[in-house]
C-alpha cells in the first residue's frame with residue numbers, strides 16, 4: 001500500500017518535493033499537491049514584470065502542464081489544518097494523509113503599514129509588479145523612496161537589487177538626473193549575512209548615488225502629503241513610494257496552532273514539526289538558525305523531507321541533516337550579477 005503525502009503549496013518547496021517523491025520514491029508514495037493558484041512563477045520574475053521586460057503571462061508556468069507520475073495537482077484553497085490528526089480542509093475537499101508537508105510560503109500584510117495600500121507600490125506580488133510598471137511609465141522624476149517595512153522578508157538581496165535596477169531604468173529613460181533615490185531598511189546593513197557581502201551592496205548603492213538609511217523603519221505613509229513616517233518620528237518626503245511589505249504566515253496557519261510567534265517552528269535538521277508526520281519547508285518555517293527566505297533554501301529542504309519520509313516508510317537510515325546553505329544571485333544592472341554563497345552557521 002502506497003502512503004499518501006499531502007503537500008500544501010505548489011511553490012518552490014512544494015514543487016521540488018513533489019518532483020523528488022515522484023522520481024525517487026514513486027513506488028512508496030502517492031502525492032496530492034494543493035495550491036490556490038493555477039500557476040507558478042519565480043520570485044525574480046516579478047522584477048522583470050516591474051521593469052516591463054516581460055508580461056505577467058510570460059512568467060507564469062501553469063500547473064495544468066505538470067506531468068509527474070503519482071502526483072495529483074488540485075487547485076484549492078487550504079482553509080483548515082489540524083496538526084494533531086493531520087486533517088486538512090480546503091474550500092472544496094478534506095484530506096487525511098499519512099504525511100503532511102506545509103509549504104505555504106509567506107504572505108503579505110499590506111495593511112500593517114498605514115497608508116501603504118492606498119498610496120504605496122510593491123513588486124512582491126505579480127499584480128503589484130504590474131501596477132508598479134504602470135506607475136514607472138508615468139513617472140518623470142522626483143523622490144523615490146524604497147523601504148523595507150518589516151523583517152523577515154523574502155530574498156534578502158531583492159530590495160537592493162530593485163534599487164540597482166530602478167537606477168538603471170531611470171538612466172535608460174534619461175531621467176536619472178532628476179530622480180533622488182533613497183532606500184531605508186531596519187537592518188544594520190544590507191544583506192547582513194557577512195560583512196563583505198554587505199559592503200558589496202553598500203558600494204553598489206554609493207556608486208549609483210542611492211542614499212542609504214540603515215536601521216530606519218517606515219511605520220506609515222501619508223498619500224495625501226506624500227510623506228513617510230519613520231519609527232523615530234522623523235518624516236521623509238516622496239513622490240513614488242515602493243515598499244517591501246510586512247510578511248506573515250498564510251491563513252489558516254496562525255489559527256491552526258502550527259504557527260508560533262508568526263512562523264512554523266521545525267527541527268531544522270529534518271524539517272519535522274513537533275507533530276508526528278507533519279513537516280514544514282521554505283519561507284513558512286522558522287528555527288534556531290536563521291535561514292533566509294529564498295527559493296533555493298526551500299528546494300534543499302524539500303530534498304531532505306522526501307528522503308526522511310522515504311526512510312520513515314522503509315525503516316531505513318534517515319538522510320543527513322538539512323544544511324540550510326545555498327547560493328543567491330542578484331542583478332546589479334548593466335549586465336552585472338553578484339553571486340553570494342551562504343553557508344549556514346552550525347547550531
Ligand SMILES: Cc1cc2nc3c(=O)[nH]c(=O)nc-3n(C[C@H](O)[C@H](O)[C@H](O)COP(=O)(O)OP(=O)(O)OC[C@H]3O[C@@H](n4cnc5c(N)ncnc54)[C@H](O)[C@@H]3O)c2cc1C
Nearest residue numbers: 009011012013036043078104105155282283293294295296
Ligand atoms: C522579488 C523577489 C525576488 C526573489 N528572488 C529570488 C531569487 O533570486 N532566488 C531565490 O532563491 N529566491 C528568490 N525569491 C524568494 C522566493 O520566491 C521564495 O523564497 C520562495 O518562493 C519560497 O518558496 P516556498 O515554497 O516556501 O513558498 P512559495 O514559493 O511562496 O509557495 C507557497 C505556495 O503556497 C500557496 N498558498 C499560500 N496559501 C495558500 C492557501 N491557504 N491555500 C492554498 N495555497 C496556498 C501559494 O499560492 C504559493 O504557490 C524572491 C522573492 C521575491 C518576492
